[in-house]
Amino acid sequence: MRIGVIMGTGHGSTGTTGALVTQLLERVRAVDPSLTVEVDVVTTDDLDLGPSCPACLSCMTAGEQSCPSFERTSPARALMDAADLVVFATPVHSFHVSATMKRFVDHFAYLIHRPAYVGKPAVLVSTAAGAGHDAALGYLSSAVRRWGFHTVGQLGVNGPGLAKAPYREKVDRALDELVRTLHAQALDPVEPKQTVADLIGFRVARLLVEGGRSEGPVDAAYWDERGWFDADWFSDRPVPKLANRIAAMVEKKIRAGIEEGSAKPWTGGRARG
């Protein structure tokens, strides 16, 4: 079993998030001592990605090799490519993922157009002083879903709470539960039934790629090679019929919004008088 860990904390493996991931991995090894568990860790700060993604979009139009940070991001890409399951770990910073984790996610934005991890499971872990796991892990789950990953387990832990025995016991139970899921999914991944949001995501990605064909052929060639322009989903997993019909209706509306300018600016969803 090969597990990849993307560690999105400036405190690396010695901080609170790193300690939680270590506990997770120790338990994974303990489930079946006869199984060889290889673990690759990339700490996002070590990738030295600069203050932010340069936002040149060349990864999308000319291919990821043209990103000025391509060489520096490649250890993370190699880790995700080789892993049976990837653990994404972040501290909660201001009710979101850490800036270093966000910078990492931005550097792989081309994977939204060219998903490479369909069928690969992910586990999400966060630590905080007390709040924000839902927003941080909710974001991370949608971000990596766009790259193809599906989240099979999540755990958000409050570092200071670990000093109290009842909380520590609950965290231990949650870790045991997460390890059972991780173990089973890494050895025998099961691609989940697609949700309406997944199917809309597929159609929106297709729309983007179609629309961008003239600016850069890289995305479209990727989709052509895989036959995705004629498909309803990235893999041969059958799509649920009703969900797919709803996604098709939403796609029609989005297309009209783009082509006819009937889309409305975002105002928070409230009617204005």
Ligand SMILES: Cc1cc2nc3c(=O)[nH]c(=O)nc-3n(C[C@H](O)[C@H](O)[C@H](O)COP(=O)(O)O)c2cc1C
């Ligand atoms: C800039 C910054 C923002 C933070 N924001 C939050 C927050 O919104 N909610 C929270 O509960 N803890 C917050 N924390 C606390 C960290 O999430 C917490 O200490 C975490 O466990 C640190 O993990 P690490 O040792 O791996 O860096 C924040 C810490 C920093 C440095």
